[in-house]
Amino acid sequence: MSAPAKAEESKGQRLTKGGRKTRERIIETAAELMFHHGVRGTSIPDIQAAAGVSASQIYHYFGDKQGLVLAVIDHQTDTQLARQRPLLDSLDSIEALREWCDRAGNRQDARGCEGGCEIGSLASELADSDQSARTSLASAFDRWEGPIRSGLARMQARGELSERADTAALATALLAAIQGGMLLSQVRRSSTAYRQAVSAVIDHIESYLVR
Amino acid sequence: MSAPAKAEESKGQRLTKGGRKTRERIIETAAELMFHHGVRGTSIPDIQAAAGVSASQIYHYFGDKQGLVLAVIDHQTDTQLARQRPLLDSLDSIEALREWCDRAGNRQDARGCEGGCEIGSLASELADSDQSARTSLASAFDRWEGPIRSGLARMQARGELSERADTAALATALLAAIQGGMLLSQVRRSSTAYRQAVSAVIDHIESYLVR
DNA sequence: GCATAATTGGAATGTCAATTCCAACTTGGG
DNA sequence: CCCAAGTTGGAATTGACATTCCAATTATGC
Numbered sequence: 001m002s003a004p005a006k007a008e009e010s011k012g013q014r015l016t017k018g019g020r021k022t023r024e025r026i027i028e029t030a031a032e033l034m035f036h037h038g039v040r041g042t043s044i045p046d047i048q049a050a051a052g053v054s055a056s057q058i059y060h061y062f063g064d065k066q067g068l069v070l071a072v073i074d075h076q077t078d079t080q081l082a083r084q085r086p087l088l089d090s091l092d093s094i095e096a097l098r099e100w101c102d103r104a105g106n107r108q109d110a111r112g113c114e115g116g117c118e119i120g121s122l123a124s125e126l127a128d129s130d131q132s133a134r135t136s137l138a139s140a141f142d143r144w145e146g147p148i149r150s151g152l153a154r155m156q157a158r159g160e161l162s163e164r165a166d167t168a169a170l171a172t173a174l175l176a177a178i179q180g181g182m183l184l185s186q187v188r189r190s191s192t193a194y195r196q197a198v199s200a201v202i203d204h205i206e207s208y209l210v211r
Numbered sequence: 212m213s214a215p216a217k218a219e220e221s222k223g224q225r226l227t228k229g230g231r232k233t234r235e236r237i238i239e240t241a242a243e244l245m246f247h248h249g250v251r252g253t254s255i256p257d258i259q260a261a262a263g264v265s266a267s268q269i270y271h272y273f274g275d276k277q278g279l280v281l282a283v284i285d286h287q288t289d290t291q292l293a294r295q296r297p298l299l300d301s302l303d304s305i306e307a308l309r310e311w312c313d314r315a316g317n318r319q320d321a322r323g324c325e326g327g328c329e330i331g332s333l334a335s336e337l338a339d340s341d342q343s344a345r346t347s348l349a350s351a352f353d354r355w356e357g358p359i360r361s362g363l364a365r366m367q368a369r370g371e372l373s374e375r376a377d378t379a380a381l382a383t384a385l386l387a388a389i390q391g392g393m394l395l396s397q398v399r400r401s402s403t404a405y406r407q408a409v410s411a412v413i414d415h416i417e418s419y420l421v422r
Numbered sequence: 423g424c425a426t427a428a429t430t431g432g433a434a435t436g437t438c439a440a441t442t443c444c445a446a447c448t449t450g451g452g
Numbered sequence: 453c454c455c456a457a458g459t460t461g462g463a464a465t466t467g468a469c470a471t472t473c474c475a476a477t478t479a480t481g482c
Contacts, residue, residue, distance in 0.1 A: 016449065016458060038336060040251035043439055054461050059441070061459095114339055120394060124335035125249060127397045128325055138398050169407040172395065173388065176408035180391030183331060184383065186338045187349050196380040197387035204415035227428060227479060254469060265431050266471080272429095276470070 023061045025051050031072045031079075035118055039069055039125055069126070070136060076118045077140040091151030092158075094206050101178070101198040108182065108191045116186040119144070120179045145175050152205070165208035170201075177201040234272045236262050242283045242290075246329055250280055250336050280337070281347055287329045288351040302362030303369075305417050312389070312409040319393065319402045327397040330355070331390045356386050363416070376419035381412075388412040 015023065029051035033042040044058060044065060062068040081088065087100045115121070119140050126133040149171035155161040181197030226234065240262035244253040255276060259266055273279040292299065298311045326332070330351050337344040360382035366372040392408030 014450090014458075018449085019459065022459080037340065038251065040249065041340060044441085045439070055441080056443090056460060056462080065440070116335060116338070120391075121335055123394060123398050124327060124332055127327070127394075129248065129252060134398060134400075141395060141398060166407075170411060172404050173392075173408045173411035176388055176391030176395050176404060177384065177412075178391065179394050180331075180387030180389065180408075181384075183334060183338075183390050183394075184352060184387055187334050187345060187352060189345075189349075193383050193387060196377075197384045197391075200381060200384035200415050201388075201411055204411050204418070207415070207418055225428075225480085229479080230429065233429080255471085256469070267430060267432080267473090270471070 019061075022053060022057055026053060026058055026061060026068070027071050027075045030068055031075050031118075034069075034072055035076075035115055035121065039122065066130065066132075069130070069133060073119075073122055073126075073133060073136045073140065076122065077143060080118050081143060088147045089151075091148055092154040093160075094202065094209065096151070097174070097202050097205065098199075101174075101202065102195075104178065104182075105191045105195050105198075108185055108194060113185050113189045113191055116182045117179060120182060141175065145171050148174055160210055161205075162208045162210055165205070170205050170208075174198065174201045174205070230272075233264060233268055237264060237269055237272060237279070238282050238286045241279055242286050242329075245280075245283055246287075246326055246332065250333065277341065277343075280341070280344060284330075284333055284337075284344060284347045284351065287333065288354060291329050292354060299358045300362075302359055303365040304371075305413065305420070307362070308385070308413050308416065309410075312385075312413065313406075315389065315393075316402045316406050316409075319396055319405060324396050324400045324402055327393045328390060331393060352386065356382050359385055371421055372416075373419045373421055376416070381416050381419075385409065385412045385416070 026047065030042065030047050033046055033050060037046075044055060047053075047058065047068075048055060058068065062071060084100070087096065087103070091097055091100060119137065122133070123137045123141070126137065128134075149168050152161065152165070152167035152170055156163070156165060156167055161167070177197040177200065178194070181194030184193035184197070185191045237258065241253065241258050244257055244261060248257075255266060255269060258264075258269060258279075269279065273282060295311070298307065298314070302308055302311060330348065333344070334348045334352070337348065339345075360379050363372065363376070363378035363381055367374070367376060367378055372378070388408040388411065389405070392405030395404035395408070396402045
């Protein structure tokens with residue numbers, strides 16, 4: 001054996017500072033290309049050219065393309081969740097929910113509604129073809145949904161949301177609205193569908209407010 | 212010129228009865244394979260083998276792979292909408308909406324939550340890489356959303372739904388919930404997310420009922 | 423029945439992707 | 453300073469894929 005095929009779990013390898021940097025650059029470049037052209041639409045040579053690395057570097061750090069894809073999934077999950085903080089951790093009011101969703105809508109407009117959700121796109125492409133990618137994406141969605149649910153649960157604990165509200169289900173519904181809304185917006189090249197979708201679910205959550 | 216590259220618009224070609232049958236078989240086979248493995252994950256040789264045709268037949272009828280993909284999009288749109296009828300044309304009560312969405316959930320369970328929405332999956336993969344596919348998919352979603360909106364509009368015209376309800380926006384929101392719910396279900400291998408997503412939106416629609 | 427057009431088979435072509443290999447170079451710890 | 457380990461370059465291999473070609477076969481309108 002020469003390269004660490006499964007880099008994550010069996011961390012039996014030291015990385016030079018330069019090595020770590022190269023590895024990061026490969027992941028970031030791959031994530032960018034895969035977001036725009038899909039996983040299958042992004043070749044190793046494409047990544048080599050865009051990141052300025054040789055084939056051996058990619059295979060040295062990730063074993064094979066699937067290993068790189070898994071690293072990209074983790075990277076996108078971390079990056080997207082980080083980008084949404086600190087808002088993501090204080091989704092405990094209707095206003096906060098609207099503001100948070102609105103930002104995503106503005107971001108979508110800013111890019112001309114090209115591309116959908118960084119995580120959702122990977123999910124749609126990989127869910128049925130790569131079992132480990134699917135579980136990884138499932139946990140990505142869990143990590144995303146968790147803070148939404150927590151925010152709603154806090155509202156409920158404070159007595160602002162009715163006890164009848166199923167906060168877990170509402171969090172799932174909001175995440176689904178985001179995903180579906182993003183997809184429709186991407187296809188229609190207009191953020192309207194996204195805004196209407198999340199607005200409907202937030203309106204619904206609002207109906208559980210204890211006045 | 213030999214083959215009719217753009218088969219649809221410029222219908223300048225006669226099809227033998229056998230030819231029509233072959234053409235249909237290719238489309239159906241391609242649609243099936245592409246649903247399971249994605250467009251990029253389905254090769255022409257794959258389709259040849261599964262449909263029992265030669266390469267020249269595929270290129271004869273569709274010009275190139277993109278032409279076939281466009282035909283698959285149209286086919287899936289027609290097929291999926293047809294499958295949902297007649298329910299799709301009578302979505303003018305809360306019960307009808309629930310029943311219609313429930314059937315899709317049961318169907319998703321029946322296939323073990325593998326695969327998402329036939330149209331949504333194509334949309335996610337093609338929206339940013341194929342302009343003509345994107346517009347075709349946009350009209351597919353319009354054709355799907357139309358009957359939902361019509362049903363809601365009828366309820367409103369009858370005075371069952373409040374005038375305050377934006378039926379077009381609600382229809383979009385429901386379609387988005389279906390898409391996002393399907394994606395989450397596909398990744399989680401459980402229809403729960405789908406059911407919670409559509410349930411939340413239908414509950415919201417219900418809140419506009421005039422009592 | 424004939425001629426024209428539709429249909430089909432199957433090999434050939436050229437491109438490009440994923441991956442492997444090995445040799446050369448660099449770095450960090452002792 | 454030295455060695456083992458980490459890092460990199462770049463060519464070579466293997467296989468698949470989209471597409472083209474041409475020749476053979478079959479159907480349809482007249």
